[in-house]
Amino acid sequence: MTTTFECNYNLHMDMKKLNLILNTLFISLLVIGSTQAQSIRGKLIDPKTKKPVEFAVIGLFKAGSTDQTKAVGSATTNLDGTFVLPNLPFGKYDLVASMIGYEKKTLKNLDVSAARPNLNLQNVEMQSSVVNLDEIVVEAKREFIQANEEGIKVKADNNISQQGGSALDILRNIPGITVDNDGNISLRGTSANILINGRNSALTGTSRGGGLETLPASAIKDVNISTNPSAKYDAAGVGGVINITLKKGVKTGTNAMITIGGSNNGRYNGSVRVNRRSDKFNWFASYDVRRNFRRVWFDNERETFNDFSRSRFLIQDRDGERIDNNHTLKLGGDWFIDKKTTLSIEGLAGISKQDEPEFLISRFGSTRTVLDSTLFTFNDEKEDNLTFEGALIFTRKFNRKGQKLNFSISANIGTELETQDVQTDLFEVGTTDVLNSQILQRSANNNINNITNIQLDYTHPLGKKFSMETGYKAIIRDMNLDFDQEVFDEITQTYQFDATLSNEFKYDEQVHAAYALFKGKLNKKIGVNFGLRAEQVLLTAKSDNAEPFTNNYFNLFPSARIVYNIRKGEFIKIGYSKRIRRPRFRLLNPFRDISNPNNIRVGNPELGPELTHSAEIGYNKIWNKFSFIPSLFYRHTNNVIQRFTTQDPNDPTVFIRRPINLGTSTSYGVELILIGNITKWWDFNASYSFFNQEIDARNAETDLITSSTSWNARLQSNWKLGKRTSFQLTGNYRAPIVRAQGTRRAFYALNFGFRHSFWNKRATFGLVFSDIFDTREFGFDALTDEFTSSGRYKRESQIVRVSLTYQIGKRFKTSIKKGRGNRRRRRR
Incomplete structure (x- = not known):
């Protein structure tokens, strides 16, 4: 049976009007920009x-x-x-x-x-x-978004409205990237391979991007995005690669930067960055501290069609808090052995503590208006995280132009200890003050995540116009999740270990890859990039509650890109790549998460990888005041991974959500990026994406085919008031989109940023007002043959932050200022 989801008429008309306005805006700006x-x-x-x-x-x-x-x-x-x-x-x-x-x-x-x-x-x-x-x-502004043949580069420092935030706040405001309520990151609506300094990190080693919330935005230099990366990059990530580059000391002499900040509800942040650079050495260090407090709300309503008991209707309301205390220390150094050889070492240590108390009320009834049974659940959850990373990087350039060798080895160790104390009270039918029964439980979830990266890249020129790149990379993951559950025994008045609810899950994965890449220019106008990557995956997993399983597979991943340079500042590119999404251990772990006893989550050890064929046609044009970056994209995916909800055959009040391979997915659309420098004091960048997605999930449910169109839009506008003061306004909208079993609701938010420099531009004051109208929330609606469900999840997002930054250092300063124009050099 084909299920159709329809928005209400007024919402549909509003979306059509907004769509028309945005398209008219883009066309108008392009007409203006074309005037020479x-x-x-x-x-x-x-x-x-x-x-x-x-x-x-x-x-x-x-x-x-x-x-x-x-x-x-x-x-x-x-x-x-x-x-x-x-x-x-x-x-x-x-x-x-x-x-x-x-x-x-x-x-x-x-x-x-x-x-x-x-x-x-x-x-x-x-x-x-x-x-x-x-x-x-240099007193000149770099554009927030810069296009190149590989993709786009986003300068983090130019994002004023995210001062004092985290890496996730930066990613939320980049075209094409979506961060959901759980911290999961997607690129053009699907998974992405997230790297830090070009390497896999313990901060991004799981299926969630939650670790990036501990990484301060002030530590990020830029974010590089490639939706069709070459064979040089890992094939993981159906949507492409997101590479986060962290700052390190590059200024000569001794320099320092100190930042302090705070916001409402007891939030604060601070950082110190120091570097010392000479002809032979460069040493750098940084320390960041952040305390974050957020309220969390969740409500869910569900009706079960084949259950006619008092539990036919379930209404749940969750209210909680999340208090994070994060400390991050980064150390590193570069040794310039000679003009062509550099040896670098980098290290990072992070400590994160989280308190997450929450209160869940579950009400059951035979109708929506008659709710005669109530369940109160209080969960006091605490989480301690430790992260250690170290990397050694060797770079050698040879006498022959373009010939170079890069070698790096890195080790990442992450530990996570999560404890829960849960009290569940069931009240008598029709009351909320007469206790029927009480259950006391506590658990400890100890997770160890180790990642080792070994990478070797070599580039060899072939004549003056071409080069061959080849290399090897190994990613070795060793993860262990040990979950212990205890239940309070009323007779002995002690907590007793419950083997049926406890579980230990061990996950070992090795990815060995080799690639060859041929690139160069056929003539002054045409450039080519062809590559092939071979990857062998060796995966073993073992769980106390399931049989051990092994999944070894080999794949070839071709890539191709042709660039035609029409003239300076204008080019067309056509790209293709084959991508893969490997299921992470959280999706494979068969353990049942019963923190919400009526909505259980469970992994699937039989889950296979997604394989995607991705094609794209892009264009880049630079006018005097405008830059335009449109692209058409197409993706076809086999073995789509999505969470699927089914009713527990043994208890009609319980629903189980588990990931499965749904079948195939086909999506295609257009993405438009427009950058404008209207006047000396006003510039903007805008993006708009419109796409169609069809999911064929007939392997999971008879005749289950969903198809929908959706769109996303984002606008960032910057104003300068004199030479030292700037304002920024950022808005984004994500339209509803159909999933396999329902619809994800629309999402929108508006952020404001202010920055003022003083004390000869050594000091900077910042003010940020996030989610001005308090509209950033996530919602869903689902309808199947078994149930209908709707829900809303919201984290506190209306936040006001202030910050103060001061720079210390002895330096020469050269500036060319419009309106003054004197070029001066002075010691400071």
């Missing part, structure tokens, strides 16, 4: 390496100005070295380019006239400098 004015453009390159010079400062002055006290315009070069100075009046100009490690480059008497209104300088060479400077501080 007088401009100067070009590309900075290093003449020795022939590589682009990134993030150099470009200043434009009136020709012949001796003191250069006022700049006509300024810009920063992109990742490919290109720059554009738009909206110029006719006249002659002098151009000055500055970048750390390079000599100043000056081009004089550049003529912008009616004969040449758009002057293209082509390649501008910058000579490397032999002078060692302590630091050059």
Whole structure:
């Protein structure tokens, strides 16, 4: 039987209107952006390496100005070295380019006239400098989103509205990424391979992203996203790869940064970052502390069709708190053995303590209005987490241009001890004050998670235009979950071990992979990237309550990408990759989680991996004031993993939720990203995604096929008030989407951020107002032949945070300021 889910008419009309408004906005902005004015453009390159010079400062002055006290315009070069100075009046100009490690480059008497209104300088060479400077501080803003052939890069520092938050807060505000109420992270609606500094981490080693909530946003440099990564990357993650790069000391001399912050309900955060860099060594250290408090609400209503007892209807209300105390210490160093060889060491230690008391009321009745039985459950849950990570990285560049070798080995150890004290009170029928029975239980869940990464990558140039990359990677996971349950015995007045509810689950997984990648340029316009990755998985698992099982499998993962460069700042790319989603141990563990006795969760040791074929066509266009990044994508997945709810045959009041391989899924859609720099004081970036998804789950239930269209939108707008003050407003909306057994409700929120610099820009004050209208919550509606259910989950999200940051360090400062334009160098 095909199940159709319909939204109500008013909601449907509102969505259509909002969809029309957004599409009209995008088209209007594109029309505005296509209008060309007088401009100067070009590309900075290093003449020795022939590589682009990134993030150099470009200043434009009136020709012949001796003191250069006022700049006509300024810009920063992109990742490919290109720059554009738009909206110029006719006249002659002098151009000055500055970048750390390079000599100043000056081009004089550049003529912008009616004969040449758009002057293209082509390649501008910058000579490397032999002078060692302590630091050059560039007073120019990097765009929040930057596009490249692999995907997009998001600069975390530019996200003002997430100051004082966590890594999850950063991810929530990135186009294409969704973080649900449990901390699970998805990319374009499906699983993603989450890396930290290019490596698998104990913070992301489980099926949840909850560990990233302990990682402060201030520790993140940028986030790189690739929805169709090459064969060089792990094949895991159907949606692609999310690589979180952490900050480390790069400034020469001795530098420090201190941050303190706080918010309502006793939340606070603080951090200290120090680095010392010389010609041969770079040492860095950081310490972060965060205390977070959040209220949690959950309500659920369910009707069972084939149960005509007093328990036909179940209404549940849960109210709880979550108090987190996190400490993170990061240490590291780089040894520059010579100009071509670097040896690096990195270490991280994290401590997290959580208190999660909650109160659950379950009411049963024969009708929705007649609820005659009540169950009160109080759960005092505590969790202690320890994380230790260490990495050794060796990098060697050879004399031949483009030839290099990278080797890294890392070890991650994570421990988690979760304890629960549960009291369940069942009251007499029709009362809430006459106790019928009481059950006391307590449990301890000890989880150990070890991950080892070994990786070797080698690049060998083939002539001047092509190169071959090859490498090997091993990911070794060793996980052990030991769960002990005790029940209070009224006769002996002691807690007794309950073997039927206890369980030990051991999970060992090894992924051995080798890859080969061929890439290069066929000509000036066409670039290619073809690769093949082979992965062998060796998996064994053992549980006290189930037979041991082994699952070994081998797969080949091809990837391909062709890029056509139409002109500078404009290209088209076509990509394909085969991806895999391997079920994590939480999904495989057959143990029954009975923290909610009427809604039980259980794993599935027979769960197989998802395999996905992913294709994408992307386009990138840069105008004077706008950048446009649209893409079309298509995915077909076999053995889709989703949680499926069924009724317990032995108790009609109990429903069991377990993951299964549902069948196939096909999705396709369009994603649009628009970046605009409207004026000196206003810029924005917006994204819009529209897609269709069809799930064929006839292997789980006869004629169960669901199909739906949905869309997501996000807008971030930034305003500058003078040179030291900025504001940011971020809004996002996620439309309802059909799942195999129901519909996930719409989700939307609006955040505000404020930043002001003072004390010669050494100090920065920040203010953040998250979820201004208190609308961020997650809901669902389900309808099957056995039951109907609806629920809502909300974590406290309306939060006001303030922060203060101060920078300490001796440095040189070079700046080119629009409106002043003086280029100065002074010791501080």
